[in-house]
Every structure is written in C-alpha cells, then in structure tokens.
Amino acid sequence: MxxxxxxxxxxxxxxxxxxxxxxxxxxxxxxxxxxxxxxxxxxxxxxxxxxxxxxxxxxxxxxxxxxxxxxxxxxxxxxxxxxxxxxxxxxxxxxxxxxxxxxxxxxxxxxxxxxxxxxxxxxxxxxxxxxxxxxxxxxxxxxxxxxxxxxxxxxxxxxxxxxxxxxxxxxxxxxxxxxxxxxxxxxxxxxxxxxxxxxxxxxxxxxxxxxxxxxxxxxxxxxxxxxxxxxxxxxxxxxDATAAGRAVMETGEFDYAWNLQLAPDVIAEMEKGGKGKPIAGFGPLVERIMLNNTNPDPSLPPELRSVSIIENYEQKNPHPFLRDPAVYKAMSMAIDRPLLVEIGYGQAGKVTCNWVPAPEIYNSHTFDATCGVQDIAGANKLLDDAGIVDTDGDGIREKNGVPLKILYQTSTNAVRQDFQALIKQWWSEIGIETELRNINASVFFGGDPGSPDTFQKFYADVQMYANTFNGTDPQAYLANGLCDKAPRPETQWQGENISRFCMKEYDELWKKLSETADIEERAAIARQLNDMAVENGMMIPLVHRGRLSAHSNTLGGVKLNVWDSELWNVADWYRIK
Structure with missing residues (x-):
C-alpha cells in the first residue's frame, strides 16, 4: 500500500x-x-x-x-x-x-x-x-x-x-x-x-x-x-542509476543525480549529452560483503533468526559455517578485486581489503600483498586442509554435514548484479553454491521493522552494499562492530552491527581507542580494529569507491562532500543564468 x-x-x-x-x-x-x-x-x-x-x-x-x-x-x-x-x-x-x-x-x-x-x-x-x-x-x-x-x-x-x-x-x-x-x-x-x-x-x-x-x-x-x-x-x-544519470546529463530533466553506480564507459557516454557533468571524490566509502555471524535459517522463529545471542562473548546462535576462518578466507581469496574495479568503477574505484581505507592515516596495509590477487587454488587448498570437502560428489563442500550453500543478497543495481554473477561463479569454483537475490534499494535500505527485506534484518547468509561515515575520525564508525550494537527485535531491528559480529578483544580495543588522544596512537588502534574485523569474519571488503554524482550545467554552488551529506550546502545552490 x-x-x-x-x-x-x-x-x-x-x-x-x-x-x-x-x-x-x-x-x-x-x-x-x-x-x-x-x-x-x-x-x-x-x-x-x-x-x-x-x-x-x-x-x-x-x-x-x-x-x-x-x-x-x-x-x-x-x-x-x-x-x-x-x-x-x-x-x-x-x-x-x-x-x-x-x-x-x-x-x-x-x-x-x-x-x-x-x-x-x-x-x-x-x-x-x-x-x-x-x-x-x-x-x-x-x-x-x-x-x-x-x-x-x-x-x-x-x-x-x-x-x-x-x-x-x-x-x-x-x-x-x-x-x-x-x-x-x-x-x-x-x-x-x-x-x-x-x-x-x-x-x-x-x-x-x-x-x-x-x-x-x-x-x-x-x-x-x-x-x-x-x-x-x-x-x-x-x-535506477542509469536513468538518474541520463536525466541529468542527457535530457536535463533533473539538476542533481546521486550515487551513479555505473560503469565508467556508461558515465562517459552520458556526459556527451551535454546537459550536465559528473563529479567525484574519494572518502571512506567501501563496497563490501557482510557475513552473517548468526543463523538466518528461515525455519527458525523470529526471536532466533539472524538474532545475536551472546553469553560471555560466545555466540549461542552461530552461523553453521560462516564462522569458520577457512570458509570466509577462502571466499575472499577466490574474488578477483581488480576485475571488479575495472568493470564496476574504473578510476572511481580502488582495490581494498580494508573496512576503513580513508583518511590515509587510518588505512591499514596488512592485506596489501594478497588483496589484489585472486587465488582459486589457494582457496581450495585452504578448505581441503580444514576438512571442508565434498563428500557426496555434488560439487558442494560440507562442514559438519551442512552443505556450503549461500543466499547472497544485495540491492537492485546493474553493477551489483554484475558483481553477484562473477562472485557466484568464483565461489562455485571452490565448492560453494550461491543463490542470488536482489531487493529494491528503497526497501533494502529502508529500515522498516516490519519488512523481512531490510539489510538490518539480514535474512540471508551474506549481503553486499556500501556505506561510509561522516567526518574524518572513524571512532563512532568502528563502534559498529561492538557486540551490543547488533539489530534485534527489541530494538525495532535497528542497530549498526549488521554482521552480528562479537569479539571481546575488539570491544576492549575500541574502548582503548575511545580513551586515546594522540592522533598517531588513535590511528594505530583504528588500523588494528580494521584488521581484527576483517580477519575475524565481519565482512569481506571489495572496492574502495569514489562517490560519483552528477549535476546540470545550470546548477551552481555544488560542492561534493564525501565527509558528510552530499546535500550539506543545498542552501547555497543557485541557478546559473
């Protein structure tokens, strides 16, 4: 309705x-x-x-x-x-x-x-x-x-x-x-x-x-x-992003189009329309795959499905296989990030395995040596060595008898659907079966506590999206990994810890960050928190994205802001006569 x-x-x-x-x-x-x-x-x-x-x-x-x-x-x-x-x-x-x-x-x-x-x-x-x-x-x-x-x-x-x-x-x-x-x-x-x-x-x-x-x-x-x-x-x-970009740069029907998540050649062709121009800037925006640390099985009741139940920092409702480091590390190794950047973003994207890639002082270099290298053989060996193998010959590995079958959801968008198709193929090469699902972005990001399709509710095994934080200090953003910030029914399914990640060492280190004043020490702690989240299965980062939007040639006063709302200075916008 x-x-x-x-x-x-x-x-x-x-x-x-x-x-x-x-x-x-x-x-x-x-x-x-x-x-x-x-x-x-x-x-x-x-x-x-x-x-x-x-x-x-x-x-x-x-x-x-x-x-x-x-x-x-x-x-x-x-x-x-x-x-x-x-x-x-x-x-x-x-x-x-x-x-x-x-x-x-x-x-x-x-x-x-x-x-x-x-x-x-x-x-x-x-x-x-x-x-x-x-x-x-x-x-x-x-x-x-x-x-x-x-x-x-x-x-x-x-x-x-x-x-x-x-x-x-x-x-x-x-x-x-x-x-x-x-x-x-x-x-x-x-x-x-x-x-x-x-x-x-x-x-x-x-x-x-x-x-x-x-x-x-x-x-x-x-x-x-x-x-x-x-x-x-x-x-x-x-x-969709294509229609939005055309409405500004080709037809001139609109003055400002946000978040043009489109392939570089598509943007270039639109700009030839002569009605507007793209604008871009790099902040901390990262396209990532979030890993559900809890069990999203639809047979579970609402109070258990994708709900984090923690006792003494032990997850009592864990995902049946995504908590295994061999699984999520193999999933990451199988991904060709340079190809994703090339087909999805061009110069508006960079390979990353970090949750917080900017400002530069917070950008960890722990994963630099391997992040840009796809390693299907290494991923298969990692799973084999962990005893996660295909026992019945159907091409799908099992862990403790549970097949590695994944529901992979994201918002409806051409670039994201391209990513899904490629990643599904790569994961199939390491014995993981993937079902793809895409959801209207307005619903997926809407936060309606009654909807089963929001990214906060996370009724899937993995989900892909991008987000960022306001300002240049990631302290509040890194708090999104704290145990008590997981969405749950009693908070109307709101909460910033989307993965339901929970780790005592992480919480303690974040507390240290919140008490540390020296900028170099703060940066070092933030990089450690970044590494801890990635190493321990909160997410699989994919692409450090530039923000790319467009405005008409007759719209003045626009200053693209990657550190706050893009509409932060809308009071200063004016019509160029």
Missing part, C-alpha cells in the same frame, strides 16, 4: 506555483529537481541507517556542526567549534559545551533551544527506540541545558573525540515539541513526524510519498537572508 502524506495543505501548495522574485531574494530561482534512484522511505535518520534517508533529511533537519567538503569541522547551528584551547572542551576531555547561535527558529517559527538538543539525545538513547545512530552517543551520561543557548554534553570517561553527538548529517537535532510523544517503542508509529520533521534547514516538506517523491518549499524562517535560492524542490526517488 502506498502511504502518502500532504503536510501543509493549500497554503503551502500555493507556494509551488511560479512567482516573481527579486535578485538575491529567497526563492528567486524557482525549482531545483533532485533524483536519488534509491528512494527515501523516511525522513528521520534516527530510524534508518540508509544513506538516502539521511541525505534527504539533511535538507530539513540539521546538526550543531558538520564537516565541509575538505573534511574540516565547521559550526552550523552554533557560534564556534568547542576545543580545549577555547574552553569549550574540558581539560579532562569529559565535557563539551556548545553555544547555539541566537535567533535560530524552527520552520514553524518557534525558537530552537538547548531543550531540543537534549531531547534528541533522550530520543536516540531510549532503550526501546531502536535508534539507528546510537553509536554517535556512545559514552554520553547526560546533557545539561543551563540556558536556552547552552548545551553541555557529559561523557563517562575522557573523550578525545567529543564530536560524535549532534555532529554531521547522521546526528541532527529533532524538535522536542514534535517528537516528545514519539519516544521509545512508539518511535516508528509517529508517521507524520517521521515523514515531515520540522527543521531548521533551508527547506520544509509539503508532500512525502515514501519510496517515490518528496516535495519541499523554501523555509521562510531560514536563518540566512536570501537563502535558499530555490523556492521549491522536487526530490524524485526510484528507478
């Missing part, structure tokens, strides 16, 4: 009509048209780990600070970035104080205050809320609001990187008045709030059709005079 929400009635819909505007006036450039072929399904990033949802929401709700196109932390809703030097971060690193800019109001005209910031923490940290961004608040013990413009965040230990809470597109502020009755288990039920959050950003929602269309109008209460330049936004979702 299609759910449709029209939020502001006739008055706001009139704002969509063409109007005359003076030069420099807000709304002077008419409509901007954006296409995300992975369609947003919700506009509350705390209830979705999908990048497309986070980025669509970033046009409406904002964090206190964010990262610019160069990875620099910049103030957004605050006066300055707190540091030890300016007194905003305590000498013992256990407290950070933010000073909100005076005069900021929500799109409904009410004051934006420290109470909204505190409430956002309470909302996300509620144990029954299933917050998808919980790692951003790791270590927070309290949020104080001594006055309307002051926010004090207290941590349970020294926090060398205190810029997790309320920083970046994944950790924006939501309005207390709108969401205060939507806390805990009620969070997914508040459809109007989740589909049309009141925000401080340059636009506000008029209409939202999940997995289809968002219509927005300029926020008349936006804090910067003359911004945004566009009066309305048509945000179209769905289709």
């Amino acid at each position: 299609t759910v449709r929400r029209t939020l502001f009635g006739a008055a706001a819909l009139l704002a969509l009509a063409p109007m005359a505007f003076a030069a420099g006036e807000r709304g002077r450039d008419g409509e901007v048209r954006i296409i995300y072929w992975q369609a947003p399904s919700i506009l509350n990033p705390f209830l979705s780990g999908g990048t497309k949802d986070v980025e669509a929401a970033s046009m409406i709700i904002e964090p206190l600070a964010r990262y610019d196109e160069n990875g620099n932390l910049v103030p957004w809703l605050v006066e300055e970035i707190p540091t030890v030097a300016n007194g905003g971060v305590s000498a013992d690193l256990r407290q950070i104080t933010w000073k909100i800019k005076p005069g900021i109001v929500w799109s409904d005209g009410t004051p934006f205050t420290s109470a909204d910031v505190k409430f956002t923490w309470e909302y996300c940290s509620h144990p029954e809320g299933g917050c998808a961004q919980l790692t951003k608040f790791e270590g927070v013990t309290s949020v104080e609001t001594p006055d309307d413009l002051t926010v004090i965040v207290n941590f349970d230990k020294p926090m060398p990187n205190p810029y997790g809470p309320f920083v970046g597109g994944e950790s924006p502020i939501i309005q207390k008045a709108q969401f205060e009755n939507c806390v805990g288990a009620r969070a997914p039920e508040c459809t109007d709030a989740n589909f049309a959050p009141i925000g401080t950003g340059p636009f506000k929602v008029v209409e939202f059709r999940p997995n289809d269309v968002i219509r927005m109008v300029a926020n008349e209460n936006y804090r910067e005079e003359g911004k945004p330049a566009f009066a309305t936004v048509l945000f179209k979702g769905g289709g």
Whole structure:
C-alpha cells in the first residue's frame, strides 16, 4: 500500500506555483529537481541507517556542526567549534559545551533551544527506540541545558573525540515539541513526524510519498537572508542509476543525480549529452560483503533468526559455517578485486581489503600483498586442509554435514548484479553454491521493522552494499562492530552491527581507542580494529569507491562532500543564468 502524506495543505501548495522574485531574494530561482534512484522511505535518520534517508533529511533537519567538503569541522547551528584551547572542551576531555547561535527558529517559527538538543539525545538513547545512530552517543551520561543557548554534553570517561553527538548529517537535532510523544517503542508509529520533521534547514516538506517523491518549499524562517535560492524542490526517488544519470546529463530533466553506480564507459557516454557533468571524490566509502555471524535459517522463529545471542562473548546462535576462518578466507581469496574495479568503477574505484581505507592515516596495509590477487587454488587448498570437502560428489563442500550453500543478497543495481554473477561463479569454483537475490534499494535500505527485506534484518547468509561515515575520525564508525550494537527485535531491528559480529578483544580495543588522544596512537588502534574485523569474519571488503554524482550545467554552488551529506550546502545552490 502506498502511504502518502500532504503536510501543509493549500497554503503551502500555493507556494509551488511560479512567482516573481527579486535578485538575491529567497526563492528567486524557482525549482531545483533532485533524483536519488534509491528512494527515501523516511525522513528521520534516527530510524534508518540508509544513506538516502539521511541525505534527504539533511535538507530539513540539521546538526550543531558538520564537516565541509575538505573534511574540516565547521559550526552550523552554533557560534564556534568547542576545543580545549577555547574552553569549550574540558581539560579532562569529559565535557563539551556548545553555544547555539541566537535567533535560530524552527520552520514553524518557534525558537530552537538547548531543550531540543537534549531531547534528541533522550530520543536516540531510549532503550526501546531502536535508534539507528546510537553509536554517535556512545559514552554520553547526560546533557545539561543551563540556558536556552547552552548545551553541555557529559561523557563517562575522557573523550578525545567529543564530536560524535549532534555532529554531521547522521546526528541532527529533532524538535522536542514534535517528537516528545514519539519516544521509545512508539518511535516508528509517529508517521507524520517521521515523514515531515520540522527543521531548521533551508527547506520544509509539503508532500512525502515514501519510496517515490518528496516535495519541499523554501523555509521562510531560514536563518540566512536570501537563502535558499530555490523556492521549491522536487526530490524524485526510484528507478535506477542509469536513468538518474541520463536525466541529468542527457535530457536535463533533473539538476542533481546521486550515487551513479555505473560503469565508467556508461558515465562517459552520458556526459556527451551535454546537459550536465559528473563529479567525484574519494572518502571512506567501501563496497563490501557482510557475513552473517548468526543463523538466518528461515525455519527458525523470529526471536532466533539472524538474532545475536551472546553469553560471555560466545555466540549461542552461530552461523553453521560462516564462522569458520577457512570458509570466509577462502571466499575472499577466490574474488578477483581488480576485475571488479575495472568493470564496476574504473578510476572511481580502488582495490581494498580494508573496512576503513580513508583518511590515509587510518588505512591499514596488512592485506596489501594478497588483496589484489585472486587465488582459486589457494582457496581450495585452504578448505581441503580444514576438512571442508565434498563428500557426496555434488560439487558442494560440507562442514559438519551442512552443505556450503549461500543466499547472497544485495540491492537492485546493474553493477551489483554484475558483481553477484562473477562472485557466484568464483565461489562455485571452490565448492560453494550461491543463490542470488536482489531487493529494491528503497526497501533494502529502508529500515522498516516490519519488512523481512531490510539489510538490518539480514535474512540471508551474506549481503553486499556500501556505506561510509561522516567526518574524518572513524571512532563512532568502528563502534559498529561492538557486540551490543547488533539489530534485534527489541530494538525495532535497528542497530549498526549488521554482521552480528562479537569479539571481546575488539570491544576492549575500541574502548582503548575511545580513551586515546594522540592522533598517531588513535590511528594505530583504528588500523588494528580494521584488521581484527576483517580477519575475524565481519565482512569481506571489495572496492574502495569514489562517490560519483552528477549535476546540470545550470546548477551552481555544488560542492561534493564525501565527509558528510552530499546535500550539506543545498542552501547555497543557485541557478546559473
């Protein structure tokens, strides 16, 4: 059933009509048209780990600070970035104080205050809320609001990187008045709030059709005079990357197309259309295969299927063979990563066996010697030596009597389906049978707790996708490997530890990272965590991907940002006359 929400009635819909505007006036450039072929399904990033949802929401709700196109932390809703030097971060690193800019109001005209910031923490940290961004608040013990413009965040230990809470597109502020009755288990039920959050950003929602269309109008209460330049936004979702790229570079129907996951020759041919151009940049985005550390057998009841049950760091519901190092290492060895890069990304891809390949200081070189070399013979020998052999002559190996049969799922996308076909073939050469499944991207990344097809629910043996993190410090991102961050029914199937990976040594090392201030030491620990996750079967990294999007030749002000939302500076976009 299609759910449709029209939020502001006739008055706001009139704002969509063409109007005359003076030069420099807000709304002077008419409509901007954006296409995300992975369609947003919700506009509350705390209830979705999908990048497309986070980025669509970033046009409406904002964090206190964010990262610019160069990875620099910049103030957004605050006066300055707190540091030890300016007194905003305590000498013992256990407290950070933010000073909100005076005069900021929500799109409904009410004051934006420290109470909204505190409430956002309470909302996300509620144990029954299933917050998808919980790692951003790791270590927070309290949020104080001594006055309307002051926010004090207290941590349970020294926090060398205190810029997790309320920083970046994944950790924006939501309005207390709108969401205060939507806390805990009620969070997914508040459809109007989740589909049309009141925000401080340059636009506000008029209409939202999940997995289809968002219509927005300029926020008349936006804090910067003359911004945004566009009066309305048509945000179209769905289709595929090919259609999105053509809509910008060949037909000119749209102004901005996100995440053009297409082969290099396809992009080059589109650019000949003359209507737009591709833009690219490398951040920490990695295409990977996630390994289910738990048992996804469909015969299991919901409380057991793909659910992590841990006692003293021992998995009580383990996958029948993917926890065996011989299996997942052989699967990795069988993959020809250079070929994947060549057919899928060209210059916009690099071979990697790392979870965190950027910034460079965090890029481990442990796997460099073997990562770019396919070794089918070595993979077969590894399995043979482990006693995982084909005993009945059907071409499929068994472990403890269980055939190595894998359900391999990903989102629907031409490049990903090419990858699936190749990897299925390579795995067949080492005695692993693979069933392929692809799911509409809007559903796969949607976070709907009632859907069996989300990447969080992970009802498969392995799944492939890419994700990244905001900013240049991977501490919160690496927290995605902590035992207690696994999605489960009682958290509405939200949680960042998608593989259900659990390792005491990893948790202890991450704690050390969170307490270490020296940048070189932090980098060394982060590289160790990266290696630990890969060596112990959280994932099989494939390609370090550049972000590739496109904008029309008449759209100005675009600054591709690989460290935050791509739409981070949409208030500065304008029409080139």
